[in-house]
Amino acid sequence: MRPDPEARLRSYLDGLVDKTPALAGVVAAFGPLLIQQALVKDGLPPLTEPQPEIDASRLAAGVPLAPGAALLDGLDLTGYLRDAAPAILPALEQGLPALRGEVAALASALPGQAPRTEECLLALLDGEQAGCGGLAEGAGVSPEVLGFMLLALAKPLLEQRAVGLAPLLQGREWSQGCCPICGALPELAFLQGEGGQRWLRCSCCAHHWRFARMACPVCGNQDPEKREFFFAEGQERERVDYCTACGKYLLTLDLRGLDQKPMWAAAALGLVHLDLVARERGLVPAAVTPWNQLGSAE
Amino acid sequence: MPKFTRRQFLGASGALAGGLALSSLGIPLGALQAHARDLSKAGRIKTARTTISTCYYCSVSCGLLCSTDQKTGQIINIEGDPDHPISEGSLCAKGAAMFQMSDHNQHRLAKVLYRRPFGTEWEVKDWDWAVEKMARNIKSVRDQDFMYKNAQGQVVNRLETIGHMGSSKVDNEECWLITTMARALGLVHIDHQARV
Numbered sequence: 001m002r003p004d005p006e007a008r009l010r011s012y013l014d015g016l017v018d019k020t021p022a023l024a025g026v027v028a029a030f031g032p033l034l035i036q037q038a039l040v041k042d043g044l045p046p047l048t049e050p051q052p053e054i055d056a057s058r059l060a061a062g063v064p065l066a067p068g069a070a071l072l073d074g075l076d077l078t079g080y081l082r083d084a085a086p087a088i089l090p091a092l093e094q095g096l097p098a099l100r101g102e103v104a105a106l107a108s109a110l111p112g113q114a115p116r117t118e119e120c121l122l123a124l125l126d127g128e129q130a131g132c133g134g135l136a137e138g139a140g141v142s143p144e145v146l147g148f149m150l151l152a153l154a155k156p157l158l159e160q161r162a163v164g165l166a167p168l169l170q171g172r173e174w175s176q177g178c179c180p181i182c183g184a185l186p187e188l189a190f191l192q193g194e195g196g197q198r199w200l201r202c203s204c205c206a207h208h209w210r211f212a213r214m215a216c217p218v219c220g221n222q223d224p225e226k227r228e229f230f231f232a233e234g235q236e237r238e239r240v241d242y243c244t245a246c247g248k249y250l251l252t253l254d255l256r257g258l259d260q261k262p263m264w265a266a267a268a269l270g271l272v273h274l275d276l277v278a279r280e281r282g283l284v285p286a287a288v289t290p291w292n293q294l295g296s297a298e
Numbered sequence: 299m300p301k302f303t304r305r306q307f308l309g310a311s312g313a314l315a316g317g318l319a320l321s322s323l324g325i326p327l328g329a330l331q332a333h334a335r336d337l338s339k340a341g342r343i344k345t346a347r348t349t350i351s352t353c354y355y356c357s358v359s360c361g362l363l364c365s366t367d368q369k370t371g372q373i374i375n376i377e378g379d380p381d382h383p384i385s386e387g388s389l390c391a392k393g394a395a396m397f398q399m400s401d402h403n404q405h406r407l408a409k410v411l412y413r414r415p416f417g418t419e420w421e422v423k424d425w426d427w428a429v430e431k432m433a434r435n436i437k438s439v440r441d442q443d444f445m446y447k448n449a450q451g452q453v454v455n456r457l458e459t460i461g462h463m464g465s466s467k468v469d470n471e472e473c474w475l476i477t478t479m480a481r482a483l484g485l486v487h488i489d490h491q492a493r494v
Contacts (some may be wrong), residue, residue, distance in 0.1 A: 023331035029325045098324025148318045153347065195380035195387020196363075211362065212305050212352060212381050228368065230345040276334035277325075277343060293319045 005042060005196025009035055012263035016270040026291050029095045033152060033290075036091035040084050041156035047164035050074040054168055063174045064183035065168065069122035071161055071182045072154075072206060077118045082159050085110055087152050099149070102141045109139040121150045125158075125182075125204075128265050138297050148290065158182070161203035174209055177286075181207045185287040186217055188268045189241065189252040196256060201264060203287035216243035217250060218286050230277070239275050242283050249283040250251050251275070268292075310482045344376055353385075356471040360385035360393055373400040392466055399467065436460065436483065444484060461487035 013031045017024045052066050052073070059065065066073065087108060093103045110117060116135045123131025124147050132150075136143040162181045171289055174180040177200070184204035189211070191198055198213045215222045221243050229252070231239035237258075242249035251271045255261060262270075275285065275292045285292045318410040320327060337343050344367060348365040351362040361382025380387035387398075399406070408422075410428040413422040423431075443459040461478040464473060480488045 020333065022329040025326050025329060026320070029320075029323065096325070098322075098325050175493050193380070193387070196377055197380040197387065212380065213379065214348065224347065224349045228345055228347050229365075230343050233342040233344055273330055273334050273337070276330055277338060280334065280338065290318070291320065 003040055006035055008040055008096040009263050009266065012266055013269075016266065020270070020273060023270065024048045027266075028268060030269055030291055031266075032091040032095040034090065034269070036087050037152070037156050038265055040087050041160050043168070044080075044160040047075065047157075047161045047166075049164075050117070052165070056172070059169075059172055059174065059180070062178075063245065064164060064179060065181050065195060066161075067183035068127065069125040071165075072122065072123065075157065075161065077121070077157075078114050081097065081110060081114065081117060081121075081153060082158060084153055088156075089149070092152060094119075099219045102145045102149065105139045105141050106146065109135070113138070116253060117150065121154055124151060125154075133146060141287065151152070151185075152290065157202055159206040162202070162207045166207060177211060177215070177220065179205060179207050180209050181205055186211075187285075187287045187289050188248060188271075188294075189217075189250050190267075191254045191256055193256070196254075198252075201267075202252075203289055204266065210215060216246060216248065218248040219243060219246035230273070238271055238274060240278050240283075242278065247284055250286045303359070307429060322415040338494070345369065350379060353389065353396065354471075355390075355392050356385065356470055360389055361387075362393070362396070365468075377398070400428075439482060442473075455484055456486050457484035458486060460485055463490070466491045 006143040010031075013034070023186075050073070052070070054065070055063075078273050088105050089103050092174075093100050096295060097175075113135060118133045122271035123129070128145060129147055132143045132146050135286050136146040137254050139146065167183050169180055172180075172289050178185055179200075179202035182202060182205045187203035188201040189198055190201070191213075196213070198211055200211045200217060201208050211217055212222075214224060214227065216227060221227065223245065224288050225239070226245040227243050229239050229241045236253040239252045239254070240249050251268055253262065253267060269291055272291055272294075276294055278285070279294050325354040326332065346365045347367045348363050351364045353360040353362055359385070361379030363375075363377050363379045364373060366372065367374050378385060378393070379385040397403075410423045410425055411421050412423045412431075417459050439459055440457055444457050446456055448454045460483070462476065462485055464476055468476065479490060
């Protein structure tokens with residue numbers, strides 16, 4: 001019998017540590033969160049409605065289907081946050097005990113501050129962290145920590161909404177390095193199939209889309225003289241592609257010839273040691289993930 | 299459709315972690331940093347660059363991605379280009395084995411090996427010796443057996459006692475050159491390994 005998703009994710013996380021023991025700290029920190037996010041996502045209904053209007057000319061021009069906060073348009077955000085918080089906030093606290101006080105502050109602020117919380121989340125999705133200042137001050141939490149926690153809460157909803165919208169993109173061309181659904185940049189690339197096609201995984205909604213092998217997804221640079229990659233000898237399936245034109249890097253997994261695909265939610269977490277090597281080279285990740293901010297003054 | 303700017307959608311992913319450093323979340327990074335340092339110090343991190351190329355074996359000209367180690371200058375991988383409009387990453391058996399023709403293949407013969415008539419051992423020879431030996435043997439046989447006319451008195455200018463067997467590992471242009479040379483010598487028995 002096939003193990004349930006939670007057991008598979010736990011087993012995958014254990015496998016990451018077995019393979020690279022130095023990952024134990026980050027896996028212990030983010031593992032509980034990833035598991036709870038997966039469970040919350042599994043419990044959500046299909047989110048195919050409301051359907052955004054498809055504008056073929058805008059898509060062709062590289063404008064995503066539901067950029068930023070538009071991804072959550074028409075959804076019951078209040079109900080979702082109310083139901084998801086009791087599952088996800090304890091997992092945050094379990095993995096990141098240093099945030100105990102902030103988690104408690106958010107948990108107590110949520111019931112009475114639903115409109116402001118939603119406003120803050122939507123602002124974050126639009127890249128406007130300043131929109132959370134009032135809520136953060138009221139809860140006694142730094143805006144950065146509040147943003148981190150709110151986006152951790154919203155992740156299952158964003159991903160499930162993307163699953164619901166993905167069929168609308170079938171058969172439509174998309175050649176951009178940002179996500180065709182929400183417009184965020186990728187957290188991971190993977191090579192698959194006999195031809196070695198390159199696919200990207202969205203850092204925000206987890207949608208997968210195909211992208212050119214020989215182009216930078218951040219700046220579009222296609223000059224082979226300005227694109228390189230590195231890997232640890234003996235682990236050629238895990239590599240870091242980077243662009244010397246813009247200085248951004250992207251983790252890449254080569255899945256060709258493998259029987260099993262990774263557990264996507266944790267795949268990039270298993271490559272944090274390569275994030276560190278990239279940072280030492282002065283490179284910057286294409287997209288920020290909860291675990292790739294490795295410096296002390298990011 | 300909502301109003302939308304490129305800055306907004308590129309910014310969305312940047313907001314996902316709220317710009318939080320792992321150290322500020324109380325996560326110890328010592329073991330990870332030591333591991334990353336060990337990888338770099340032990341010289342286990344290899345840096346490479348990939349260039350787009352074209353398979354040389356036939357006129358289909360399938361797309362290739364060729365990766366080269368930045369430190370040694372050696373080719374470390376050759377594979378099909380999935381974005382090539384014609385081949386879409388596919389390669390035939392010869393193209394897929396092209397990496398074996400690079401310096402990476404330690405089984406490639408790098409010296410001339412000669413076995414004497416009725417000999418049982420291989421002898422290592424240099425190229426000057428080998429080229430002269432082949433030229434002498436060819437000239438000797440050609441001088442002896444070249445046929446100007448056939449039994450009916452028709453001009454044929456051919457040589458039937460030397461045959462040429464091509465190789466599936468020579469490229470399009472080399473095939474042309476070999477055939478031209480063989481026909482110039484008068485050979486009629488010209489074949490190709492890929493056919494037989």
